[in-house]
Amino acid sequence: MESKSVNLIPLRTDFTEKHNNICIFGSGDFGRSLGYKMLQSGFSVTYGSRNPDAADMLPRGVEVLSHAEAAQKSSVIFLAVHRNHYSFLSELTDVLQGKILVDVSNNLKINQYPESNAEYLAQIVPGAKVVKALNTVSAWSLQSGTLDANRQVFVCSNDSKAKRFVMDIVRSVGLTPQDHGSLLAAREVENYPLQLFPMWRLPLCICAGLTVFVFLYCLLTMVIYAAVNDNKDVSYYIAVSIPNKIFPIVSLMLLALVYIPGVFAAIIQLYRGTKYRRFPNWLDRWMLCRKQLGLVALAYAFLHAIYTLIIPIRYFVSFRRNNNIIEQILTNATRSKFALSSTWRSDTYLALGILGFFFYVLLGITSLPSVSNAVNWREFRFVQSKLGYLTLLLCTGHAMVYGWDRFLLISRYMWFLPPAYTLSLVIPCVVLVLKLILITPCLDKRITKIRQGWERVSKSQKAASLKNGKVTV
Ligand SMILES: NC(=O)C1=CN([C@@H]2O[C@H](COP(=O)(O)OP(=O)(O)OC[C@H]3O[C@@H](n4cnc5c(N)ncnc54)[C@H](OP(=O)(O)O)[C@@H]3O)[C@@H](O)[C@H]2O)C=CC1
Ligand SMILES: [Cu+2]
Numbered sequence: 001m002e003s004k005s006v007n008l009i010p011l012r013t014d015f016t017e018k019h020n021n022i023c024i025f026g027s028g029d030f031g032r033s034l035g036y037k038m039l040q041s042g043f044s045v046t047y048g049s050r051n052p053d054a055a056d057m058l059p060r061g062v063e064v065l066s067h068a069e070a071a072q073k074s075s076v077i078f079l080a081v082h083r084n085h086y087s088f089l090s091e092l093t094d095v096l097q098g099k100i101l102v103d104v105s106n107n108l109k110i111n112q113y114p115e116s117n118a119e120y121l122a123q124i125v126p127g128a129k130v131v132k133a134l135n136t137v138s139a140w141s142l143q144s145g146t147l148d149a150n151r152q153v154f155v156c157s158n159d160s161k162a163k164r165f166v167m168d169i170v171r172s173v174g175l176t177p178q179d180h181g182s183l184l185a186a187r188e189v190e191n192y193p194l195q196l197f198p199m200w201r202l203p204l205c206i207c208a209g210l211t212v213f214v215f216l217y218c219l220l221t222m223v224i225y226a227a228v229n230d231n232k233d234v235s236y237y238i239a240v241s242i243p244n245k246i247f248p249i250v251s252l253m254l255l256a257l258v259y260i261p262g263v264f265a266a267i268i269q270l271y272r273g274t275k276y277r278r279f280p281n282w283l284d285r286w287m288l289c290r291k292q293l294g295l296v297a298l299a300y301a302f303l304h305a306i307y308t309l310i311i312p313i314r315y316f317v318s319f320r321r322n323n324n325i326i327e328q329i330l331t332n333a334t335r336s337k338f339a340l341s342s343t344w345r346s347d348t349y350l351a352l353g354i355l356g357f358f359f360y361v362l363l364g365i366t367s368l369p370s371v372s373n374a375v376n377w378r379e380f381r382f383v384q385s386k387l388g389y390l391t392l393l394l395c396t397g398h399a400m401v402y403g404w405d406r407f408l409l410i411s412r413y414m415w416f417l418p419p420a421y422t423l424s425l426v427i428p429c430v431v432l433v434l435k436l437i438l439i440t441p442c443l444d445k446r447i448t449k450i451r452q453g454w455e456r457v458s459k460s461q462k463a464a465s466l467k468n469g470k471v472t473v
Contacts, residue, residue, distance in 0.1 A: 092125075
């Protein structure tokens with residue numbers, strides 16, 4: 001509600017008469033919504049259209065003229081026309097001389113043309129000051145006012161004055177302009193709306209790959225093995241039992257994958273003796289998608305928690321339990337005594353799971369922009385690193401106590417394959433052991449020094465600098 005009232009008040013009042021009039025070429029969806037928004041914000045709007053008389057769906061209170069007439073009414077023209085129709089502008093080069101021409105266009109594919117639409121426009125109308133803006137805002141959100149998700153407007157131009165002017169207009173309609181530099185950046189800006197979750201692709205692919213792998217592993221060792229060896233049909237495991245193995249196993253693997261690149265980075269820096277050299281590309285990409293990896297891991301942990309809660313109400317579980325009791329009554333036998341060690345084991349396993357899940361959720365919450373913006377850098381690092389490792393430790397402990405000594409029992413190896421839970425322990429154990437080594441005082445001190453800018457000078461570098469007469473410390 002508040003955002004709407006802000007949108008209605010012009011934030012800048014020093015526009016002159018001519019500046020206060022905005023010209024829009026094109027009376028289509030975007031042109032219409034933009035005009036509506038401009039009117040709301042206190043600007044007067046003139047449309048340039050091929051058929052001024054036929055443009056009857058435009059907001060009330062606007063003027064509709066031919067392109068040439070409309071252009072004369074304002075010093076800034078928003079071009080709400082698709083790129084493949086820009087050719088009509090070549091006849092208007094005289095009237096567009098010195099005008100600010102705002103390119104709002106998008107393409108259908110990433111890097112569809114050799115040059116950006118804005119650069120192409122600058123070639124067609126060389127006398128105009130071309131500014132790229134507003135292409136990341138949809139016509140629908142402009143008109144309906146649901147701009148909360150995409151308030152940011154990237155603006156770029158070779159003319160800094162024109163760029164500032166357009167940024168002021170953008171601000172006046174309640175959006176947040178972001179200076180993206182020269183027109184060279186237009187290509188990148190035009191690609192933004194076409195990208196589909198770019199940071200999520202790698203984490204989702206890794207997650208999908210691991211899910212398929214663990215599913216096949218469980219299918220083989222649980223369902224197919226039982227069918228082949230014991231002639232038993234346990235295919236119903238596919239609905240709940242196997243997913244409840246996949247979710248915790250993949251979740252723990254993904255959580256470990258969040259922390260392993262940090263460990264690799266520290267090892268690389270220690271080996272190189274400097275932080276002033278780029279990491280390999282694969283490591284950079286991996287580091288950048290850690291948050292997404294963590295969130296996918298959290299989603300799987302959630303599913304594991306829900307699947308675990310429904311275990312007591314499953315038919316097959318209650319059937320087995322009741323059958324066991326009935327059998328004991330009929331044979332008048334007590335099969336098992338209360339085992340203290342098993343009680344400890346199961347309680348520890350559950351407690352570690354609950355605590356691990358709690359910190360998991362806490363990590364997820366602190367990665368939300370609204371929360372991470374409210375904490376300083378040190379607090380953020382504390383939560384993401386220290387609490388992150390604590391979560392990994394608790395969850396690894398949870399999986400270890402769950403499995404206990406099962407990995408030692410040969411009867412648990414189906415076709416020589418270890419029990420599925422052991423798969424989840426490999427990466428976390430590697431990460432935790434490496435981290436333990438890295439936090440030993442001698443290595444920790446060295447890494448801290450490197451991260452503060454210290455560099456190890458190699459013998460050859462020393463010799464070279466001595467040769468050049470330089471003194472190195
Ligand atoms: N729709 C959206 O949500 C968004 C659109 N954009 C961009 O805004 C621009 C306009 O999109 P949109 O409004 O959806 O498209 P429309 O097809 O709805 O409108 C385009 C307008 O361009 C004009 N036009 C069509 N053909 C020609 C031609 N041969 N010569 C001159 N003018 C012509 C017409 O206006 P008239 O009849 O008055 O001349 C027409 O209404 C595009 O570049 C698009 O990429 C950017 C962000 C979001
Ligand atoms: Cu669990």
